[in-house]
Amino acid sequence: MKKLLKIENLTILAIFIGIAFGYYLPNMAIDFKIIGDVYIALLKMLILPLIFASIFIAILSLGSIEEFKDLGIKAFAYYLATTSLAVGLGLIVVNIFNPGSGGDVVNISQTSHIEAKNLSIHDFILSFIPSNIFEALSKGAILPVIFFVVFFAIASLKLQKQKRELLYNFFDSVNDSMMVMAKWIIALTPIGVFSLIGYTIGKNGLTPLIELYSYALTVLFALFIHALITLPLIAYIIGKFNPFKYFSQIKEALLIAFSTASSSATLPVSMEVCEQKGGVDKKVAGFILPLGATVNMDGTALYESIAVLFIANISGVDLTLSQQIIIFLTATFASIGAAGIPGAGLVMMTLILDSVGLPIEYISLIIAVDRFLDMFRTSINVWGDLIGAKLLNRFIK
Numbered sequence: 001m002k003k004l005l006k007i008e009n010l011t012i013l014a015i016f017i018g019i020a021f022g023y024y025l026p027n028m029a030i031d032f033k034i035i036g037d038v039y040i041a042l043l044k045m046l047i048l049p050l051i052f053a054s055i056f057i058a059i060l061s062l063g064s065i066e067e068f069k070d071l072g073i074k075a076f077a078y079y080l081a082t083t084s085l086a087v088g089l090g091l092i093v094v095n096i097f098n099p100g101s102g103g104d105v106v107n108i109s110q111t112s113h114i115e116a117k118n119l120s121i122h123d124f125i126l127s128f129i130p131s132n133i134f135e136a137l138s139k140g141a142i143l144p145v146i147f148f149v150v151f152f153a154i155a156s157l158k159l160q161k162q163k164r165e166l167l168y169n170f171f172d173s174v175n176d177s178m179m180v181m182a183k184w185i186i187a188l189t190p191i192g193v194f195s196l197i198g199y200t201i202g203k204n205g206l207t208p209l210i211e212l213y214s215y216a217l218t219v220l221f222a223l224f225i226h227a228l229i230t231l232p233l234i235a236y237i238i239g240k241f242n243p244f245k246y247f248s249q250i251k252e253a254l255l256i257a258f259s260t261a262s263s264s265a266t267l268p269v270s271m272e273v274c275e276q277k278g279g280v281d282k283k284v285a286g287f288i289l290p291l292g293a294t295v296n297m298d299g300t301a302l303y304e305s306i307a308v309l310f311i312a313n314i315s316g317v318d319l320t321l322s323q324q325i326i327i328f329l330t331a332t333f334a335s336i337g338a339a340g341i342p343g344a345g346l347v348m349m350t351l352i353l354d355s356v357g358l359p360i361e362y363i364s365l366i367i368a369v370d371r372f373l374d375m376f377r378t379s380i381n382v383w384g385d386l387i388g389a390k391l392l393n394r395f396i397k
């Protein structure tokens with residue numbers, strides 16, 4: 001009985017009840033959104049202190065700049081490899097299925113409220129460096145905060161042992177308190193998830209899914225291949241662990257990613273399950289997961305490559321191979337730049353559409369199903385981060 005009442009099982013039940021609730025009582029489900037919002041706000045409250053403390057102590061416990069470099073290079077190699085595989089897979093699958101080429105949906109009349117994201121390389125590089133760390137913290141700008149804390153931790157490695165330990169102990173205690181808070185908030189997951197799913201179904205209904213089925217199915221199919229074949233193979237071959245056993249240990253994080261559609265909001269939970277159940281060392285999880293939640297988004301990258309080709313198809317534009325190569329590069333770049341929040345991938349789509357000369361207003365064609373696909377792609381984003389943490393754990397002494 002106790003096993004059945006585990007949070008993961010209750011959360012799965014909450015997803016189903018939430019779907020039924022949103023479908024049959026949409027107005028009430030929309031009113032119940034406050035519960036889900038409170039739940040997400042509580043998780044978000046932990047993100048910045050957790051990122052700050054966990055990255056700091058992770059780097060300090062690596063002990064030296066060489067060890068940090070080693071883990072950092074391996075992490076980036078993993079992120080880049082899996083993200084490129086995801087985009088490549090998306091492009092192959094979309095070229096095979098060709099969703100939208102039969103002209104199944106065209107409803108360009110709805111105007112998009114999304115504006116093009118004009119991100120130059122100059123702004124992109126500068127956006128990593130916080131000119132004022134307190135401003136970055138107050139705005140919740142995660143990448144600049146990561147930049148600062150990595151820099152701060154590397155510099156602290158140079159301090160005398162006594163001073164270094166003082167800082168380490170302080171941030172270690174902050175981290176531990178955050179994890180206790182995370183545990184308490186995690187206990188609220190079923191009710192939070194029930195409200196979030198109920199709201200999503202209540203607001204969107206199931207009709208957009210039916211109308212855009214060819215596109216949605218193509219994205220889901222490719223996401224499943226990446227989650228069930230590509231990433232597990234990497235886990236088996238390079239990480240030498242059983243990904244399915246690991247999946248059952250960390251599934252709670254994936255359920256939360258699914259319900260919140262936010263990698264960042266899922267971070268406290270990913271860290272908790274990865275360390276406590278997945279057996280990953282704190283110094284690896286503490287570094288890889290916060291970084292991964294912001295820069296490693298396989299699901300988002302894959303979805304973007306499919307969405308652009310779908311939009312090109314319904315607008316009757318034939319993309320050349322060189323344009324598809326541009327998509328490959330911009331989708332990888334855009335997924336790194338996308339924040340771990342709901343809908344971030346959709347905003348980044350404007351960048352990719354622009355890069356191949358497609359009108360950004362056409363984004364309105366896919367908005368209706370975006371929240372549904374966001375739930376799946378966020379789960380894959382988090383699954384990619386968690387596999388990465390377990391895999392890199394193997395290479396750390």
Ligand code: ASP
Binds near residue numbers: 262264299346374377
């Ligand atoms: N919601 C996604 C995430 O948080 C980003 C996206 O919109 O694709 O990982």
